[in-house]
Amino acid sequence: MSAQLHPVARTADALVDVRNVVKTYKRDTQELTVLNGISLQVPEGEFVALMGPSGSGKTTLLNLVAGIDRPTSGQVIVAGTDVAKLSESELARWRSRSVGFIFQFYNLIPVLSAVENVELPLLLTSLGKRERRDRALTALKVVGLADRSSHYPRQLSGGQEQRVAIARAIVADPKVLVADEPTGDLDSRSAEEILALMETLNREFKKTIVMVTHDPRAADRAHTQHHLEKGVLAG
Amino acid sequence: MKFLPFIFKHLKRNWIRTGSTVLAMSLCIFLFCTLQTVLHEINGLLEGTSANRLITRHGVSLVFNLPLSYAGRIASVPGVKGVATTAWFGGSLPAEKEGAAEKDTKADEGAEATTDWSKFIPSMAVDSEKFFPLYPEYQINPEEFRQYMSDLQGAMIGRKLADKYKWKIGDRFFLESFIPPYRKSSGPFEFIVRGIIDTDPVKHPKTDTNLMYFHYKYLYEGTGQRIGAGTYTIGIDDPEQAGTISKAVDALFENSDAQTHTETEQAFAAGFISMAGNLALLLNTIGLAVSFTILLVTANTMSMAVRERRTEIAVLKTLGFGSAQVMGLIVAEALLLGALGGALGILGSRGLILFLTKAPVIKDVLAGMGLSSLALPPPVAAMGFAVALLLGLAAGFVPAYNAYRSKITDMLRTV
Ligand SMILES: Nc1ncnc2c1ncn2[C@@H]1O[C@H](COP(=O)(O)OP(=O)(O)OP(=O)(O)O)[C@@H](O)[C@H]1O
Ligand SMILES: [Mg+2]
Numbered sequence: 001m002s003a004q005l006h007p008v009a010r011t012a013d014a015l016v017d018v019r020n021v022v023k024t025y026k027r028d029t030q031e032l033t034v035l036n037g038i039s040l041q042v043p044e045g046e047f048v049a050l051m052g053p054s055g056s057g058k059t060t061l062l063n064l065v066a067g068i069d070r071p072t073s074g075q076v077i078v079a080g081t082d083v084a085k086l087s088e089s090e091l092a093r094w095r096s097r098s099v100g101f102i103f104q105f106y107n108l109i110p111v112l113s114a115v116e117n118v119e120l121p122l123l124l125t126s127l128g129k130r131e132r133r134d135r136a137l138t139a140l141k142v143v144g145l146a147d148r149s150s151h152y153p154r155q156l157s158g159g160q161e162q163r164v165a166i167a168r169a170i171v172a173d174p175k176v177l178v179a180d181e182p183t184g185d186l187d188s189r190s191a192e193e194i195l196a197l198m199e200t201l202n203r204e205f206k207k208t209i210v211m212v213t214h215d216p217r218a219a220d221r222a223h224t225q226h227h228l229e230k231g232v233l234a235g
Numbered sequence: 236m237k238f239l240p241f242i243f244k245h246l247k248r249n250w251i252r253t254g255s256t257v258l259a260m261s262l263c264i265f266l267f268c269t270l271q272t273v274l275h276e277i278n279g280l281l282e283g284t285s286a287n288r289l290i291t292r293h294g295v296s297l298v299f300n301l302p303l304s305y306a307g308r309i310a311s312v313p314g315v316k317g318v319a320t321t322a323w324f325g326g327s328l329p330a331e332k333e334g335a336a337e338k339d340t341k342a343d344e345g346a347e348a349t350t351d352w353s354k355f356i357p358s359m360a361v362d363s364e365k366f367f368p369l370y371p372e373y374q375i376n377p378e379e380f381r382q383y384m385s386d387l388q389g390a391m392i393g394r395k396l397a398d399k400y401k402w403k404i405g406d407r408f409f410l411e412s413f414i415p416p417y418r419k420s421s422g423p424f425e426f427i428v429r430g431i432i433d434t435d436p437v438k439h440p441k442t443d444t445n446l447m448y449f450h451y452k453y454l455y456e457g458t459g460q461r462i463g464a465g466t467y468t469i470g471i472d473d474p475e476q477a478g479t480i481s482k483a484v485d486a487l488f489e490n491s492d493a494q495t496h497t498e499t500e501q502a503f504a505a506g507f508i509s510m511a512g513n514l515a516l517l518l519n520t521i522g523l524a525v526s527f528t529i530l531l532v533t534a535n536t537m538s539m540a541v542r543e544r545r546t547e548i549a550v551l552k553t554l555g556f557g558s559a560q561v562m563g564l565i566v567a568e569a570l571l572l573g574a575l576g577g578a579l580g581i582l583g584s585r586g587l588i589l590f591l592t593k594a595p596v597i598k599d600v601l602a603g604m605g606l607s608s609l610a611l612p613p614p615v616a617a618m619g620f621a622v623a624l625l626l627g628l629a630a631g632f633v634p635a636y637n638a639y640r641s642k643i644t645d646m647l648r649t650v
Contacts, residue, residue: 060644063643063644066553068552068553068643068644069642069643069644088557088558089557089558089559092552092555092556092557092558093555093557094555095553095554095555096554096555096556097555101553101554103550103647105546107546107547107549107550109547109550110248110547111241111244111245111247111248112241112244120551120554121554121555123237123238124554124555124556129237168554
């Protein structure tokens, strides 16, 4: 419990600053405390791995950082923005600019080709058609799939799908990438490729990455590891 | 606009489902447009009637004649301006029109010839002297009318009918009634075109000219002076008095063998086509049921489409699409389904109506009902399209609203 006692101390250069966050879910009459006073600081340019047993609240914490959920109490400050203070639509706009989300099951849109999937977040910007397409192709090039731009998700392997998903996450050039078990559904070779890609994004493109994983080898790629245990950080 | 391809791709992806929904929708709109067109026309017929005219018929049924002596007695009722004896002849051209004149000797067989419905001609025997003054909406050349009045075989032809058979003044033709008492043993009635009836298309756009009139006297003499009056057309000064005068007329004959039933021309026309009216009601009910079914079908399609896409909606929201935007995408998809179905239905209806008004026999039956100018009116088409969009909107609203409200975290968890 010591982690939550001095939350403000190291926040100066933190890009992601989670302060004293409590998250409870109401199920019928029962209240379930999933996160019980979490504080976590991630400096800019970090690559952080979040580990912990199933049900310990990793996804919940990640969702808070990504701004797709709100804490019951406490603050989540990402790149200087207090996420909880934004309205629903402000939060949506903020997400489109500030975070890239990578899912375990890729979650590409099946009716769209690779490049159209990558282009999707840019539809929310004022960019013209050409510019959008150019940027999407660039992102695909970064993940090494420039030659698959017109393929549909069903025509790609799992590892390729995940790389398209990563291209989609970086196309709007957010500072933070969050990934929920990005290699959880991949064979070890594909997983290796994805992790290498994430390292590159971290090292060369200066993306700050928060990654949830069960896989110790994946966690080893990160600079820092945090362990969640029953809603509290354990080291 | 930049989302339109996205919406299309979804519809295309599940093209069987999309196609069947669009087809179902188009069927509904097709029914709607076709039925409304017929109703529209029937209403048009009713609008073509005058509130200044009453029709008296036999109290039991239109098929019984009334004594000719009634004309004078009706004329004595206060408020009555004029009374004309009339009889619905409902003739058709005998099967072989040309040469019928030379075949007078074989006319007996001619009279037995089966009615050819494709040559049906709405025709009415009228006491011309009294009748035409009651129809000020008819534009008749005075000289032609004089000729008509002086010729027992004369016929006044409505413009549409004249155009249809390319009849000119002086042309002769034969007509035969499908009503047995109006047939004569010596063969069909011969007529000579003496005048053309026009109407002012601006002042009286609904007045039908697909009909003809001839002298009641000709029918009376030709049938051996045995027939009575089919109906009496009564002109009145004050439409407000229509009810009172109708009652007064009927009261005159309350205690006689042939009691009468008097009503406004409009009510009479409505009664005359009440069969069609009832049919329309029935079909409308069916149409409504169909529409409701289509609504369910489309709603089901949309909620299936949306349920399948729970994750996708969550992803869109995660990427920063606003709830309203996501809702808009779904509503737009439903509207597009409606628009496609509506357009197809309207086209289908237009096609059918065009076909019916051109198809051999059918077009004449329609003309006989006074529906010769059947066409899909633009307001009806617009209404059909609006109904389609509304159905789409109604079907898409609930799933769209659910998508609007749904939370990303909940949607991602249930996968
Ligand atoms: N929306 C929700 N409503 C109710 N309970 C929830 C909700 N989201 C999470 N939970 C509960 O919170 C707890 C933590 O869930 P979470 O998904 O964060 O765990 P996790 O560490 O990501 O587990 P896993 O490794 O299996 O993915 C679980 O007991 C889960 O049932
Ligand atoms: Mg999880």
